[in-house]
Amino acid sequence: MKNAKSFGELFVTHVENFTEYWHDGGSRSQKPVGFWQPNIPDNYRALGTVAIPGWGSKNLPHAGVHVVDEHVVAICVRQNPTVPAARPEPSLADPVDYELVWDDKGSGARYKCSLWRPIPPEGYVAMGLAASDDSYDKPPLDAVACVREDLTHRAVASDEPVFTGQGLGTKHDVSVWRNNAPPKYVDSPDSSHVLIAPNTYVAHTSTDQPKHLPEMRVLCLPVPSDKNVRPAQPELEGRTSPAGVTPELLTNAAWLPFEAVKDDERSTEWKLANSPFYRVERRASWTLLKFFNNTTDAAQNVGTTVTTGVEEEEAQAFSVNTGFSYAGTGGFSIGVVTASVTTTLSLDLGFSRSRSTKKLETRADNVSINVPANHAGALWVATNSLQVVRGDGTLVSEPLVFYSFDNFHADQFPDNPEHTNVTTTGGAPTQVGIIKKPGTAGKATAGAGASKRSAKA
Template sequence: MTINDNNAAPSRPMEPIKLDNLLISFTTEFQRVWDTKNLRSSPAGFWRPAPPPDVLPGYFSMGDIAIPGFANINGTNVAAVVREADSPSIDSTKGKALRRPDNFELVWKDSGSGAKTYVSIWRPIPPEGYVALGLVCASDHEKPSVNSVRCVRMDLVTPATAGPLIWSDKGSGAKQNFSAWSIEPPIAEAGEICFLPGTFTGVQSHSRPSSYLASYALRVPLTVQSNAAPATPMLSGFGSPSPIEPATVTQVTRLPWFAVRDDMHPLEQLRLSPYYRLERADRYVLVGHEHNAGDQYRSVKWTAARAQNASLLQVFNRLTAIEFDRAWPIRTPGDDWAIRFSASLTKTFTHTETSSGGWGKFYPLEVVALAAKNTMVAVYQLQSEYRLLRVDNTAVTFGVEYSDDESLFLSQYPSEKDAMITCPSPKASDHEQGEASFGQDEIPVLPTEQVMVTTDTAP
């Protein structure tokens, strides 16, 4: 028997996630389809997302929700729901983002269990070019309505796998065996986020599903807004240059609420800050300067400290879950994310270098320059600060910094011909032994990278 539980707090609309002609939003309102109180099995409840028509008009479920236990999930759980965008696909050959299922295939029913009520679980059969993202329950043995769920166009999803067990009918006495499993998103590629609507999959056995069982996650690109880079500093005289140039916000990416850990409940995040802004501000920092008043070239050397700090990076990750050099979240026992997902930032956003190994470099950088006669020279290094902001522009936590040893800039006064900067990469063997501690006046065990800054002006 279907029981209506609609006592959840009213939902607040958010700007939907747009993927081509698909709109994705979230609801905290559900309708209970059935539970296992009448079965001789472990407790479980099966719910259908019920987006309120006055808040989320035209939105549909992609499948039902299964939970262990009999708790009322209204106002405590969240599920993704979808609707067709008003504008068509940018590719006119692709058609609609959503379609009704053509039919349903019976997966399990409670025949033989002796339960007082009938229940059954069905798999939607999608039209060609579309996929079903979850199973659908019924409080009888009849097929669900084709309007109870929507299938998603195949190019808008990515394959997923079965996750932890939610429930099995073991002990129910039903003629058929059945087990319900959560779905695990794949590890996101750089520049995308893969997330699940909250649906479940299932098989006619008590064993874990094999890899051939089709499961899917939504896949959305993490777009980056780019602004002009800061102007390279130029010397205008023989006086000491400024040690730090003004910072410029050069790149901004927007993260959905469920991909960020904050010091509020996830559903408060959905209500108060449905999106977060992760921004990168770049600036040039002075590595060193030298006034060569003589009439010969002079070699000068400075040591540039890394802006990266291993301890601060660990704390930033613990507070926000965000990783800069790999996908997150890193799965640990007891994870309780409102929406299961995997996200990975673009390499152009997290690394100004051509190599992605910079976030693991904490040892100092040695910089060598040649100062021409009667010349002031200065070498600058590009440094970035990353800040995570809520919708109201408050910071979630402190910012973290990153320095780029490939973006070194030479300025000289008086201005001569173009300077040449090279940054040879260290050999792999240079780093195989890891980092070593060293005192204030000691040289680190590992060879430091050298940057040779030269000009083509004759002495």
């Protein structure tokens, strides 16, 4: 499917078409509720029945009564046969049975409702409840799929219930809650995963918020990402100033479901049709900090002051416009936390988690280059750009652009076998020699890092 994406062992897709199983019309319910079953594409599996606080929605028409002002979507999955499984068991399996959680007998509703907990095979977990279609009988075993436990993570219940059955007149109270992605998730050091809530629900015979129901689960899948070659270090090829910035190259990209991105300029309907997944990109280039054509008979030291790192004001603007937040603690990363998606992207964008920096650190570095007599010299800084891209190639917001810490590069023309220094003072003094090596130009590179802003002579 064109609107599906492979997240490791599972293909993930969005479903917006549903079959109504029950609403509480005719009952004594104080708040409306409706249960809808996803109409799944071929070979895909539903993970649970969807509950909404109404009888219909923008895409679930229902006679104009108790219609929720939203476009309801569910996540469905299928196994990806091209990806080697981490375990011998398949990623998906039917439940072996169902356990009754609640039914509406005595409610007076026009239709029958029963909610069931899928009983998973060993090594698997249920992802949410299953409702019966106007029936008190168990749903078919293939109504929902259970997921291998290592591909999931524990969920948290929504802050408020979707529905409570107080006053219904049924034998037991009931409350229905959405499975949300937890706001805090610590990934393994050498991988990046995304927690995806597939819009499934749990229910129990209490009005209290549940904490540990067995079907309180979300998907935990590897983030699909690409890694490309970083731009080569620039070379000075004459006595005239080179371009201010080298061509920008895409070095890393990661994909996330549209629910991860704050994109208020596009509707859910548009996202489903044009951008069910968004791409987070890292682009890299080199920015010219200083060029000097030394026409004298003596070496000249020239320099500039450059601010490296991510400025808090720009990081906050990026967060407001995209929903992604920047952190420098323990290494560079950007993350997103919503009810539907939780993830942190660092390795996927080419940044190491092991590099220790201070959160939102910026630093003024005094950088200088010693240019030999009758030579030209140039000094560059590595530049990064982070941007969130829709499926049609447009940007959600202005990119977050920053200069890297300790990642400077110098070159001179013509090549000179003599040692020439680039020095920086600021956060951590760095000295870089430009040395003529066999078969190479005279160049220097300082450090390796990840982090722009202003440079002033």
